[in-house]
Amino acid sequence: MNIKIRPAGAGDVWALARLIEEIERYYGATEIQPFDERRSQVEQALFGSPPLASALLVEDGRGDIVGMAAYSFLWPAAGSSHSLFLKELYVRDSLRRQGVGIALMRKLHGIAEERPGCSRLEWMTDRENEGARSFYRELGFAEFDGKIVYRLETGAGVIREPAHSVSA
Template identity: 70%
Template sequence: MTVTIRPVEKSDVRGLAELIEEIERFYGTTDADIQPFDEREAQVEEALFGSPPLASALLVEDETGGIVGLAAYSFLWPSAGSTHSLFLKELYVRDTLRRQGIGVRLMDELRAIAAARPGCSRVEWMTDRVNPDARAFYRSLGFAEFDGKVVYRVKAGSA
């Protein structure tokens, strides 16, 4: 199957909101915890096209124009010294299209975006320790795991 990788456009918001539900289900979110579609769609639009946008995304589009994957990222500052980094938050390719080089193409595109941005010193991302497929994918690209960080998370507004 031929796919196109391109930056997200405002007309993609609905399809991307649909793909995000698929991603949530991939990570084990139950029907009871799936965000209502209208709310999810509004949040996707605000995140990607608000003023200022919170994130950027590359989309994978199939031959029919359907959205079948994405790489969502933001720039973080500071990184090394006063530089910034491209932080990959989500890399997802629909299961029927995996192992066809699409993830490799997405990673190559992200590295090119980072290299073209003045002051961007690196690309960073995380994956779950319990996701052996993702870990194997990144190792196959020659990326080593970094053990130096511990991730903390608290819900907004929590004391």
């Protein structure tokens, strides 16, 4: 297998927008964002001012984008340090179980190690995603049960007042 892992560049926006559609379908989405809107959001997220995220791409021997790892740095982590947070790790089905995911994780670890003040690499996966959980266990990572994830979609309304309101 001949692959190359490299940072995303501005010329990759179109291919990344296509790959994100593939990822959405993989996770079961039935409504897919229009391509031009998705492409614009990829461009803004990775190459806007300031960029919101970074991405490593997996390129096959033909030059096609067949996987990615999207990440950001979060602060604070331990004390006043920061962490590299992996938001999405995806490898096309035809290349799974061939070492591509491991290569991406190693590359991410190297990025975290080289960045001054970065104390850790963190990520999460859905409890129902047994394939991902098995992959991480095979790499020797233990699951951490200390956090509960909350989510508020934008445009979903307002945050209500608690019964015992505290003034800000």
